[in-house]
Amino acid sequence: MRFAFTDEQLELQRVVRELLGRECPPARVRAAWDAAPDTPLAVWPQLAAMGVVGMTAPERFGGLGLDELDLALVLEETGRAALPEPLLEHTAIAIPLIAETCDEVFCDRWLGAAAAGRAVITVGLAGAPFVADAGRAKLVLLEHDDELHAVEPRLTTLTAEPSIDGARKLARVEWTPISATRVATGAGARAALDLAFDRGAFATAAQLIGVARRLMDMTVEYVKLRTQFGRPVGSFQAVKHQLALAHVAIELARPCVHRAAYALARREPDRAVHVSMAKAYASDAAAGAARTALQCHGAIGYSFEYDLHLWMKRAWVHAAAYGDAAWHRARIATAVLDGEP
Amino acid sequence: MELAFSAAEEAFRAEARAWLRANVPRDLPPSGSERGFAAHVVWEQQLHAAGWSVVAWPRAFGGRDASIVEWLIFEEEYYLAGAPPRVTQNGIFLLAPALFEYGTDEQRARILPPMAAAEVLWAQGWSEPGAGSDLAAISSTATRTDGGWLLRGQKTWSTRASYCHAMHGLFRTDPSAPRHKGLTYFLVPLDGPGIRVNGFRRLDGDLDFAEIFFDDAFVSDRDVLGPVDQGWKVAMATTGSERGLTLRSPGRFLAAAERLVDLYRRTVSFDSAAARPRSGRTGVADAYDRGHRDAVIRAWMDARAYQLLTLQTVTRLVAGQTLGAESSVSKLAWSELDLRLHQAALDLLGPMAELGPDAPSAVDGGAWQKGFQFALAGPIYAGTNEIQKNVVAERLLGLPKD
Numbered sequence: 256m257r258f259a260f261t262d263e264q265l266e267l268q269r270v271v272r273e274l275l276g277r278e279c280p281p282a283r284v285r286a287a288w289d290a291a292p293d294t295p296l297a298v299w300p301q302l303a304a305m306g307v308v309g310m311t312a313p314e315r316f317g318g319l320g321l322d323e324l325d326l327a328l329v330l331e332e333t334g335r336a337a338l339p340e341p342l343l344e345h346t347a348i349a350i351p352l353i354a355e356t357c358d359e360v361f362c363d364r365w366l367g368a369a370a371a372g373r374a375v376i377t378v379g380l381a382g383a384p385f386v387a388d389a390g391r392a393k394l395v396l397l398e399h400d401d402e403l404h405a406v407e408p409r410l411t412t413l414t415a416e417p418s419i420d421g422a423r424k425l426a427r428v429e430w431t432p433i434s435a436t437r438v439a440t441g442a443g444a445r446a447a448l449d450l451a452f453d454r455g456a457f458a459t460a461a462q463l464i465g466v467a468r469r470l471m472d473m474t475v476e477y478v479k480l481r482t483q484f485g486r487p488v489g490s491f492q493a494v495k496h497q498l499a500l501a502h503v504a505i506e507l508a509r510p511c512v513h514r515a516a517y518a519l520a521r522r523e524p525d526r527a528v529h530v531s532m533a534k535a536y537a538s539d540a541a542a543g544a545a546r547t548a549l550q551c552h553g554a555i556g557y558s559f560e561y562d563l564h565l566w567m568k569r570a571w572v573h574a575a576a577y578g579d580a581a582w583h584r585a586r587i588a589t590a591v592l593d594g595e596p
Numbered sequence: 597m598e599l600a601f602s603a604a605e606e607a608f609r610a611e612a613r614a615w616l617r618a619n620v621p622r623d624l625p626p627s628g629s630e631r632g633f634a635a636h637v638v639w640e641q642q643l644h645a646a647g648w649s650v651v652a653w654p655r656a657f658g659g660r661d662a663s664i665v666e667w668l669i670f671e672e673e674y675y676l677a678g679a680p681p682r683v684t685q686n687g688i689f690l691l692a693p694a695l696f697e698y699g700t701d702e703q704r705a706r707i708l709p710p711m712a713a714a715e716v717l718w719a720q721g722w723s724e725p726g727a728g729s730d731l732a733a734i735s736s737t738a739t740r741t742d743g744g745w746l747l748r749g750q751k752t753w754s755t756r757a758s759y760c761h762a763m764h765g766l767f768r769t770d771p772s773a774p775r776h777k778g779l780t781y782f783l784v785p786l787d788g789p790g791i792r793v794n795g796f797r798r799l800d801g802d803l804d805f806a807e808i809f810f811d812d813a814f815v816s817d818r819d820v821l822g823p824v825d826q827g828w829k830v831a832m833a834t835t836g837s838e839r840g841l842t843l844r845s846p847g848r849f850l851a852a853a854e855r856l857v858d859l860y861r862r863t864v865s866f867d868s869a870a871a872r873p874r875s876g877r878t879g880v881a882d883a884y885d886r887g888h889r890d891a892v893i894r895a896w897m898d899a900r901a902y903q904l905l906t907l908q909t910v911t912r913l914v915a916g917q918t919l920g921a922e923s924s925v926s927k928l929a930w931s932e933l934d935l936r937l938h939q940a941a942l943d944l945l946g947p948m949a950e951l952g953p954d955a956p957s958a959v960d961g962g963a964w965q966k967g968f969q970f971a972l973a974g975p976i977y978a979g980t981n982e983i984q985k986n987v988v989a990e991r992l993l994g995l996p997k998d
Contacts, residue, residue, distance in 0.1 A: 256598065256599060256600070256601050256602075256665050256907065256910075256911070257597060257598045257599075257911055257914075258597060258599060258904070258907040258908050258910075258911045259597060259908070259911045259915070260597060261597070324597055471993070475993050475994065475995065478995065479994070479995065479996065486996075486998075487995075487996050489989075489996055490995065490996040490997065490998040491998060492982070492985075492986065492998060494995075495985060495986060495989035495990070495993075495995050495998075496982070496985040496986075496989070498989055498993055498995070499928070499985035499986075499988035499989045499993070500928075500985065502925070502989075502993060503929060503988065506905065506922075506925050506929075507901045507902070507905055507929055508901075510901070510904035510905050510907070510908045511901050513904075513908075514599075514904050516597075517597055532897055532900060532901065535897065536897075536901060581890070584890060584893050584894065584897065585893075587893055587896075588889055588890070588892070588893040591857060591893060591896055592857060592861070592889065592892065592893065
């Protein structure tokens with residue numbers, strides 16, 4: 256029993272953190288808010304050069320053939336940086352979905368370009384009304400009646416649906432399923448789409464851990480500096496205790512996310528329960544961290560020009576994406592309470 | 597990452613499970629009475645005779661040299677088998693870690709084996725009427741005398757002390773030193789002259805608390821644990837384990853969560869007109885059930901999450917790291933989850949929840965109410981949760997002291 260990451264996985268986390276610290280400062284996140292939905296991605300080429308964008312692709316397509324255990328800490332870092340780019344949809348969901356579901360011809364056509372970062376692929380699973388980053392995608396994977404369709408932009412009509420997280424470029428995608436877009440059907444497609452959803456929930460949870468930790472870091476720094484009544488506000492127990500509880504929530508959520516990564520990487524039969532544990536705890540921990548961060552900042556945190564809200568809004572929207580905490584608890588309840596004793 | 601247990605660990609689990617399933621007593625009375633306590637001691641002696649009392653200790657002291665992972669496995673099996681909380685725990689889980697760290701060879705050889713065998717039972721003597729969360733405010737004193745020390749003062753809220761043979765705790769040996777200095781850790785027999793133990797009842801009505809009065813009670817030099825005036829450091833060796841791993845392994849919460857799931861299933865079936873006040877015709881019933889369902893699954897999830905947190909910590913310990921202020925995170929997690937878990941059970945029971953153990957209609961012998969009242973102590977003992985939050989904020993997050 257060893258519930259920890261390998262040195263290689265920790266090293267990958269370190270280099271990604273370093274890259275994002277340099278290339279994705281808050282100013283870059285703000286710039287993404289203001290950018291049009293089809294603006295080229297700024298950090299993407301460097302993440303691709305590092306192998307991160309294609310890390311889940313099989314090696315024969317130029318990827319690294321890595322799995323969720325390798326991805327978990329990378330996603331935590333993209334959350335920490337509030338990376339305004341679709342690593343979640345592209346790397347965590349779309350690439351493995353194509354590699355495991357589609358035929359050789361299709362894989363040959365798309366996976367090399369996807370692994371190299373040349374073609375962005377995004378995903379719209381059933382239940383999600385909007386698709387992130389469809390405006391810069393070369394391909395949109397869409398679920399329709401338990402079938403998987405791969406749709407090129409020329410066959411879609413996009414209507415921008417601006418999110419309160421301005422860095423998330425959401426769109427409503429109108430399209431018509433035709434045989435030419437259908438890439439997987441039947442029980443195999445159904446299972447693959449369920450797995451894709453779980454990958455999305457896990458990846459969102461992993462990013463939320465990073466978002467929550469960044470919110471805590473910002474807040475701890477601030478309450479040490481901000482003085483009222485002649486002393487740092489961080490010396491008051493009313494402030495300390497809120498932050499301590501937010502910290503405990505994150506510390507409990509994080510091993511759940513790592514457990515989910517293991518369940519996905521090892522294809523465990525009860526993976527759904529582990530993924531739901533991760534998403535439920537991470538959603539609540541991040542939303543709680545956002546609430547605590549704002550309260551401990553006070554009015555400055557309520558200011559649009561101050562960076563805190565960039566992470567708060569990411570916490571809110573990701574807490575709701577790929578199933579919110581209540582949905583995931585309900586899914587666990589169905590498995591645990593309604594199953595055979 | 598590898599979450600499977602080794603073949604040796606699985607064999608250990610199988611052996612523990614087989615013995616526990618065959619030997620755990622089904623009808624133990626509550627431990628909070630003379631008779632009940634004696635029955636629990638007999639059980640723990642049986643546990644020791646079979647070599648399961650202190651699995652992680654060296655064989656020389658009555659253990660079986662189990663690894664920390666095996667210890668966790670044992671705890672899971674212990675509670676899943678329905679075995680009761682350990683009445684020896686203030687010795688084996690609290691004093692023993694300090695003895696291993698600060699005791700002399702003579703002290704370990706003399707004290708640990710009868711502790712493991714449940715022949716000498718230990719109580720903890722930390723709290724005083726004026727020193728609870730503010731432990732450093734201890735005012736009981738120890739004064740030098742020929743060959744030892746004379747103790748004066750009062751300890752209180754000492755669990756099970758009425759039934760114990762000895763007590764371990766802090767006394768002030770240098771009144772002129774600052775608060776945390778000048779304390780010394782003593783191992784005190786409770787049957788000597790100058791000591792009076794006065795039992796009193798806890799919230800649940802069990803006679804399980806005691807106050808202990810010292811009136812020039814003698815304690816010999818060989819019963820000083822660690823250096824004189826360094827008792828705070830010795831005590832911290834205890835709290836690291838008390839708040840963290842040893843006192844509250846995930847096993848008991850996992851077992852309680854499984855029992856809660858079982859209660860939920862039974863409640864659904866036995867139901868319930870009794871448990872659903874006037875909701876039959878109003879459409880409230882479904883929403884009411886959903887609320888209970890969510891509370892039950894949250895408790896089940898909390899126990900699992902705490903297990904994962906613990907496995908992560910154990911992995912660090914196995915890799916040679918030490919447990920520091922992170923133990924406060926554990927303490928906050930398990931104490932709050934235990935309370936929520938039992939609250940969920942009482943909510944499920946509805947009007948049955950208030951029935952005491954003697955009520956003919958009591959569900960599960962009133963165990964849920966008992967467990968709830970016990971869980972209420974969790975956020976208070978072993979350092980209140982307010983103190984733990986200060987520790988997390990100051991030592992883990994780096995916030996300034998107030």
